[in-house]
Amino acid sequence: MALTGWGRTAPTPALVERVRDEADVREVLAEAAAGGPGRGVVPRGLARSYGDAAQNAGGHVLDMTGVDRVLDVDLAAAEVEVEAGISLDRLMDLFVPLGMFVPVTPGTRYVTVGGAIAADIHGKNHHVAGSFSQHVRWLDLLTADGQVRRVSPDSDADLFWATAGGMGLTGVILRARVRMKPIESSQTLVDTDRTPDLDSLMTLLTETDHLYDYSVAWIDCVAKGARMGRSVLTRGRFARRDELPARRQADPLRYSGSVKLSVPDVFPPRLLNIATVSAFNEVWYRKAPKRKRDQLQSIPTFFHPLDGVGAWNRIYGPRGFVQYQVTVPFGHEETMRRVLERIATSGHASFLAVLKRFGEGNPGMLSYPSPGWTLALDIPVVAGLARLLDELDEQVVDVGGRTYLAKDSRVRPEVFERMYPRIDDFRAVRARVDPDGVFTSDLARRLEL
Amino acid sequence: MIDALGSVGSLLLVGGTSDIAVATARRYLQERPLRVVLAARDSARRTTVAEELRTAGATVEVVDFDAEDPKSPERMVAEATAGGDVDVAVVAFGQLGEPERLAHDPDAVAALARVNYVAPVVVGTVLAERMRAQGHGVIVALSSVAGERPRASNFVYGSTKSGMDAFYSGLADSLAGTGVSVLVVRPGFVRSKMTEGLPEAPLATTPEAVAEAIVTGVRRGRHTVWVPGAMRWIMSGLRHTPRVLFRRLPI
Numbered sequence: 001m002a003l004t005g006w007g008r009t010a011p012t013p014a015l016v017e018r019v020r021d022e023a024d025v026r027e028v029l030a031e032a033a034a035g036g037p038g039r040g041v042v043p044r045g046l047a048r049s050y051g052d053a054a055q056n057a058g059g060h061v062l063d064m065t066g067v068d069r070v071l072d073v074d075l076a077a078a079e080v081e082v083e084a085g086i087s088l089d090r091l092m093d094l095f096v097p098l099g100m101f102v103p104v105t106p107g108t109r110y111v112t113v114g115g116a117i118a119a120d121i122h123g124k125n126h127h128v129a130g131s132f133s134q135h136v137r138w139l140d141l142l143t144a145d146g147q148v149r150r151v152s153p154d155s156d157a158d159l160f161w162a163t164a165g166g167m168g169l170t171g172v173i174l175r176a177r178v179r180m181k182p183i184e185s186s187q188t189l190v191d192t193d194r195t196p197d198l199d200s201l202m203t204l205l206t207e208t209d210h211l212y213d214y215s216v217a218w219i220d221c222v223a224k225g226a227r228m229g230r231s232v233l234t235r236g237r238f239a240r241r242d243e244l245p246a247r248r249q250a251d252p253l254r255y256s257g258s259v260k261l262s263v264p265d266v267f268p269p270r271l272l273n274i275a276t277v278s279a280f281n282e283v284w285y286r287k288a289p290k291r292k293r294d295q296l297q298s299i300p301t302f303f304h305p306l307d308g309v310g311a312w313n314r315i316y317g318p319r320g321f322v323q324y325q326v327t328v329p330f331g332h333e334e335t336m337r338r339v340l341e342r343i344a345t346s347g348h349a350s351f352l353a354v355l356k357r358f359g360e361g362n363p364g365m366l367s368y369p370s371p372g373w374t375l376a377l378d379i380p381v382v383a384g385l386a387r388l389l390d391e392l393d394e395q396v397v398d399v400g401g402r403t404y405l406a407k408d409s410r411v412r413p414e415v416f417e418r419m420y421p422r423i424d425d426f427r428a429v430r431a432r433v434d435p436d437g438v439f440t441s442d443l444a445r446r447l448e449l
Numbered sequence: 450m451i452d453a454l455g456s457v458g459s460l461l462l463v464g465g466t467s468d469i470a471v472a473t474a475r476r477y478l479q480e481r482p483l484r485v486v487l488a489a490r491d492s493a494r495r496t497t498v499a500e501e502l503r504t505a506g507a508t509v510e511v512v513d514f515d516a517e518d519p520k521s522p523e524r525m526v527a528e529a530t531a532g533g534d535v536d537v538a539v540v541a542f543g544q545l546g547e548p549e550r551l552a553h554d555p556d557a558v559a560a561l562a563r564v565n566y567v568a569p570v571v572v573g574t575v576l577a578e579r580m581r582a583q584g585h586g587v588i589v590a591l592s593s594v595a596g597e598r599p600r601a602s603n604f605v606y607g608s609t610k611s612g613m614d615a616f617y618s619g620l621a622d623s624l625a626g627t628g629v630s631v632l633v634v635r636p637g638f639v640r641s642k643m644t645e646g647l648p649e650a651p652l653a654t655t656p657e658a659v660a661e662a663i664v665t666g667v668r669r670g671r672h673t674v675w676v677p678g679a680m681r682w683i684m685s686g687l688r689h690t691p692r693v694l695f696r697r698l699p700i
Contacts, residue, residue, distance in 0.1 A: 009454075013584050040582075058584025386454035442450050445533070
């Protein structure tokens, strides 16, 4: 069965094994270890990584989505103990009504807890809350030797911080205990601001980001010249119960996060071209309010607008797309501007880009967030894109920036090496817990991790 | 691994000192640094090529390969993949033979058949086996327009190319669904060390043009490419030319 990531590029076949519990995982691990060197095994969750992180050509892939039980709930401490294959969507269904929200959510609810740790995902609250792994009290990792190790920032910290952001290459995360975020209501209070260009956006974010729990800006990256970087900034926090309209106060935690419709797989390549994308961006920018305060929005509307449409990745057609996500440290705003400018003028149609300010990073060896600006944009696969992105990588790495493994499907290995100076620490941990290289993936092979 | 945008990480050149093989490596190196495995006979030329590709940014490995030794292909592929997966393997070795000698010397005919047909199909079999196991990869086979319809002036060469072309075209179909694909390349007359001193045929091309066609063909997931592209239509015409006419053509 040929697998791809969310970007639907570079498919490779693998033996996909759907597992339900630890015993199943062990069985597959033994099979993979016996399967000869080099092919190995990698765990796969809901496959929202854009590239080849959860692919393993010619080897085994563990479908972890069936390992999804809730093992323990501590309402007083707002902690849950869950199996790794459970999705954030399910966690919200179960725990929002009980007054707990996931500590960190990306732009989609359809990721598993195991994937969230393996990619050390971040969300709109990174500047105040950090990334997902920082809310994991401990995790149970089944390593290549068949041992289950309970690791945490206090117990085998090296293995914990190699696993957080380690893209499934240190072992199989079986269970984790996660600190949830207590909430009084399932509604968010959102402020929206439209900014005419990149400078005004960055200034506004720098000056007022700390006043909000959640913040993100959507940039029109087709607009050129003076309008380059025009954007819609939305920031918010969860509403307290007494901030809800009276009729909602009786049931403040009511929540429903269902998919409304799904995109059929019928889109031709090049449907998203510079003309259609420009038109869309224009409408989208004009329809946003110039300035709006304290608007009540549901969790799906504020956090996961794209989840309302299933399989939206199909609109990019059969050739697929890449997401280019990079950070540049504070003080190098000029580089971010040049990257945006280069993409705006390249003629590569990119839908809305997302810009956010990161807070402090964590000790994760391959963890992506670090203090600075992060930009993410989707680009359909067309000729000439490889060179453009290689060129942008050079500018980014020269100022100490990096790309995000969960999104990557094309960075050059030697450039990656410069982006993550702790890569050798990561390799040392892998050599310790998996000396025979049982855990591997297309991503690991491509980047020689 | 070939990445989402078709960039290649490792390249195996079987017949690594041929002009087309070297041009292909150079063309790939214009895009990115990559790992290149040169499989060829131990020769001064191999050393020179390795050095040249290193200077151009490649990480070069050298392995022995002798098309006249039946045991060579298996050993070569094992050694070439010991250091990691091969993304693209180019089967680029072959000889033209001397038509005058081939007309009378059965040993020379047998030798050419071994180098141009037996060795490539054995290499193809071993490579396919290895790539099937790794679940990805592209095999590029250098065929020739001469295989499309052998002509009187070099029909022994033409027949070997015809055979290996048929093998790789069939191999391509047999690999459907395995993650592995095959690109059959059919160049016309290529100005190279193999054709040095021969009179040029119409639409003569260069190793660089063939390399360009290979890189583009691999990126686009093609199964057959002709170099130059017009050859496809010309050969299609020639294929249907009546024999009486065909054998009188000055080609």
